[in-house]
Amino acid sequence: xxxxxxxxxxxxxxxxxxxxxxxxxxxxxxxxxxxxxxxxxxxxxxxxxxxxxxxxxxxxxxxxxxxxxxxxxxxxxxxxxxxxxxxxxxxxxxxxxxxxxxxxxxxxxxxxxxxxxxxxxxxxxxxxxxxxxxxxxxxxxxxxxxxxxxxxxxxxxxxxxxxxxxxxxxxxxxxxxxxxxxxxxxxxxxxxxxxxxxxxxxxxxxxxxxxxxxxxxxxxxxxxxxxxxxxxxxxxxxxxxxxxxxxxxxxxxxxxxxxxxxxxxxxxxxxxxxxxxxxxxxxxxxxxxxxxxxxxxxxxxxxxxxxxxxxxxxxxxxxxxxxxxxxxxxxxxxxxxxxxxxxxxxxxxxxxxxxxxxxxxxxxxxxxxxxxxxxxxxxxxxxxxxxxxxxxxxxxxxxxxxxxxxxxxxxxxxxxxxxxxxxxxxxxxxxxxxxxxxxxxxxxxxxxxxxxxxxxxxxxxxxxxxxxxxxxxxxxxxxxxxxxxxxxxxxxxxxxxxxxxxxxxxxxxxxxxxxxxxxxxxxxxxxxxx
Numbered sequence: 001x002x003x004x005x006x007x008x009x010x011x012x013x014x015x016x017x018x019x020x021x022x023x024x025x026x027x028x029x030x031x032x033x034x035x036x037x038x039x040x041x042x043x044x045x046x047x048x049x050x051x052x053x054x055x056x057x058x059x060x061x062x063x064x065x066x067x068x069x070x071x072x073x074x075x076x077x078x079x080x081x082x083x084x085x086x087x088x089x090x091x092x093x094x095x096x097x098x099x100x101x102x103x104x105x106x107x108x109x110x111x112x113x114x115x116x117x118x119x120x121x122x123x124x125x126x127x128x129x130x131x132x133x134x135x136x137x138x139x140x141x142x143x144x145x146x147x148x149x150x151x152x153x154x155x156x157x158x159x160x161x162x163x164x165x166x167x168x169x170x171x172x173x174x175x176x177x178x179x180x181x182x183x184x185x186x187x188x189x190x191x192x193x194x195x196x197x198x199x200x201x202x203x204x205x206x207x208x209x210x211x212x213x214x215x216x217x218x219x220x221x222x223x224x225x226x227x228x229x230x231x232x233x234x235x236x237x238x239x240x241x242x243x244x245x246x247x248x249x250x251x252x253x254x255x256x257x258x259x260x261x262x263x264x265x266x267x268x269x270x271x272x273x274x275x276x277x278x279x280x281x282x283x284x285x286x287x288x289x290x291x292x293x294x295x296x297x298x299x300x301x302x303x304x305x306x307x308x309x310x311x312x313x314x315x316x317x318x319x320x321x322x323x324x325x326x327x328x329x330x331x332x333x334x335x336x337x338x339x340x341x342x343x344x345x346x347x348x349x350x351x352x353x354x355x356x357x358x359x360x361x362x363x364x365x366x367x368x369x370x371x372x373x374x375x376x377x378x379x380x381x382x383x384x385x386x387x388x389x390x391x392x393x394x395x396x397x398x399x400x401x402x403x404x405x406x407x408x409x410x411x412x413x414x415x416x417x418x419x420x421x422x423x424x425x426x427x428x429x430x431x432x433x434x435x436x437x438x439x440x441x442x443x444x445x446x447x448x449x450x451x452x453x454x455x456x457x458x459x460x461x462x463x464x465x466x467x468x469x470x471x472x473x474x475x476x477x478x479x480x481x482x483x484x485x486x487x488x489x490x491x492x493x494x495x496x497x498x499x500x501x502x503x504x505x506x507x508x509x510x511x512x513x514x515x516x517x518x519x520x521x522x523x524x525x526x527x528x529x530x
Contacts, residue, residue, distance in 0.1 A: 021148045023211040024159055026204070028166035031141055033201025034096065035170030037103060038134070040178025040194040042068070042310045043336035047318070048187055052109070053120060057315060058455045064311045065451010066255040067127050069262070070248060073444035074135025076269070079143065079437030081136070085224065086237060088140040088147070088216030089209060094238055095136025096202040098245075102129030103195030107188045121249075126191075128248030132241055139436045140216070146424030146432055147215040154358075157421050161351040164417040165344055170197070172340035179333030255451070262445050269438060270297075281428075284498045288426040291367075291496040292435060295419055296442045298370050301482050302415055303446025304453060305377055305475050306408060309339060311454035312468060313404070320388070320465035322395040338402055342409035350413050365494035366422045367486055369414045374483030376411030380404040381476030388469045396465070426497060 016022065045067070049060035082091040105126030108119070145163050149156050174197065182190020218224055224234040231239070251258050270293060277289035317323070318332035357363040364372065380403070387400030419439060427435040453475070457468040 020155060020159055020162065021211075021213065023148050023213060023215070024145060024162065026208050026211040027141055027144055028163055030092070030096075030201045030205045031163065032166040032170035033197045033204070034099065034137055034141070035167045036174035036177075036197035037099060037170075037194040037201075038071075038130075038174070039171035039336065039340070040174030040197065041103065041106065041130070041191060043175045043179045043314070043333035044182040044187065044190050046311050046314050047183065047333060050315070052187055053123070057457075061311045061454035061457075062255040062451050063252065065448050065454065066252050066258045067131065068307060068310070069258055069444045069448035069451070070131045070251060071134045071444075072138070072440045072447055073258075073262070074131055074248075075139030075440040076135075076437035078135035078137070079139035079432075079434060079440075081237065082140045082143070082216075083219075083432070083434065085218065085220075086234070087218035088144045089212060090218060090234070091136045091140045092144070093202070093206060094241060095133040095138075095140075096198055096205065098129050098133025098241065099137065100133075100195050100198040100202060102126045102131075102133060103191055103198060105129060106191040107195060109186070109188045124249045124252055125245060127252050128245040131248040131252070132245050136241065139440055142420055143424065143432045143436050144212065144216045145420075148213070156425060157354065157418065158351050160417040160421040161347050161413075164413070164420075165347045168340040168343035168347070170340075172337045172344060175337035175340065176334055179331055179336065183331040183333055255448075259448055259452075262448055266441065266445060269441060273434070273438060284501060285428060287496040287498060289435075291493050292423060292426040294493055294496075295366060295370060295422055296439055298367075298374075298482070298486060299415065299419055299439070300442045300446045300449070301479070302370075302374060302377060302411075303443050304449035305381070305479050306412065307447050307450035308454055308472075308475075309405075309408070310336065311451065312457040312471075313401075316457075316465050316468050317401055320396055320468075321398050321401055323398060325398075335398075335401060335405075338405040339409050339412075342406050343413060346406075346410055347413055347417075350410065365490050366418050366497070367493040368490035369418045371483045371486030371488075371490060373411040373413075373415035374479050374486060376407045376414065376483075378476040378479030378481075378483065380407030380411065381472040381479070383407065385469050385473045385476060388465060422497075 046060050046064050049055040049063060050057065055063065078091060078095065082088050086094075103126065105122050108122050108126075142163070145159055146156070149159060174194065178190040178193045181193050224237075225232050227233075228236070251261070273289060273293060277286045281289065314332060314336065317335050321332075321335075323330045323332060323335070354363055384396070384400050384404045387403075388396045391397065420436075423435045423439050424432055453471065457471050
């Protein structure tokens with residue numbers, strides 16, 4: 001199979017399935033297995049820290065926050081490396097290999113309390129390997145979806161919704177399988193199952209590359225084959241990726257350093273994007289970047305609240321929720337599958353609603369959808385608050401956790417796939433990786449803040465979850481306020497997006513650098529990115 005890209009508008013367009021390129025469903029399956037491994041492990045992580053390594057709640061929440069933050073921080077580098085050197089496909093292959101190795105290290109359990117020699121170090125190295133691997137996978141596999149469609153293709157939003165269903169199918173199965181194995185059979189079994197899921201995705205992606213139609217290949221394969229100091233440049237990139245596990249190992253143990261890194265790196269990253277837009281882009285493209293940055297900043301608040309799921313909500317479910325189902329005490333980690341269940345159930349419903357509203361000319365803009373997502377997020381917390389306070393002195397009925405996840409899931413569907421689509425829709429093709437990486441940088445910031453918020457709920461163990469519920473009440477009302485603000489300013493941001501003038505530029509559909517655009521601004525952009 002040649003690496004030359006196939007033009008979807010050419011005389012022999014590629015075969016489709018359900019109206020979409022078949023490559024979308026390959027990416028769907030690979031991301032399903034990657035999310036199986038991630039969410040399967042994530043559901044166990046806070047319990048592994050508190051029940052096996054005997055961490056206090058605060059320390060476990062901060063470690064969890066640092067880990068999940070870095071999982072979304074590393075795609076900034078991974079997207080940049082793919083854009084300039086490796087291409088998306090090679091980046092995903094390398095990252096998936098690193099993730100599988102990381103889960104293998106996590107499966108080395110050690111004695112309770114981490115007293116066996118090196119057990120905790122191996123655990124941190126396992127987290128570090130997953131962090132680095134996810135950096136190479138996450139931004140790039142999302143960007144691969146964007147390369148399969150022209151910028152003005154109406155199938156983009158539905159494609160990302162389908163892709164997002166793959167994410168959540170993996171999350172649903174991972175939480176059930178790894179959660180039950182980890183809590184009921186043994187931690188090694190849970191983490192081992194997560195690793196096998198990633199291996200399955202790796203094999204699938206490597207064997208079915210032809211379905212990507214030659215997209216996401218390295219921009220300059222000859223440069224990768226050159227051998228400075230005796231090794232091909234490609235091998236040096238992989239060596240650097242493996243070596244960076246040591247840095248991740250250090251940071252995940254020193255959560256304050258992660259917060260400092262985000263605070264120091266975040267503003268310059270946003271400033272660079274704005275400077276680049278102001279200095280090099282024509283007015284319409286510049287406005288689109290401004291709108292994208294606004295969405296990116298808004299997402300930080302959403303994820304800081306939403307990502308209580310794997311930490312404080314997980315602990316509250318374990319200690320303060322009636323988990324009995326037909327006489328069976330359901331492991332708390334398996335409740336992490338509820339979010340994914342609602343995503344799978346509601347994604348086609350919302351996709352159909354958006355499509356129907358679009359035909360009528362009534363579809364909310366991306367900023368308005370962000371606002372709706374925030375409001376639903378806040379309502380989810382308030383439902384749990386109401387349920388807990390309506391049943392004082394007894395375990396909270398599990399129906400309120402189910403309803404919380406329903407509202408959080410519909411809120412997530414109103415924000416996350418729309419945001420992913422907006423990043424590729426609003427940026428020129430050469431900026432896909434950078435803007436997608438910045439989207440995940442914002443998510444990383446939200447994840448870190450989520451750990452800080454969760455740590456505030458973990459100081460009292462014998463209050464029936466009252467301290468947690470008090471914080472959730474404040475979080476719920478704040479999220480609703482931010483959502484209302486987004487809806488108010490949505491018309492202005494919609495004008496910045498210039499959706500009525502979106503068109504597919506005459507660029508190389510393989511996503512390769514070095515192809516001049518049809519106007520001077522486009523050619524200048526290409527030189528700048530080099």
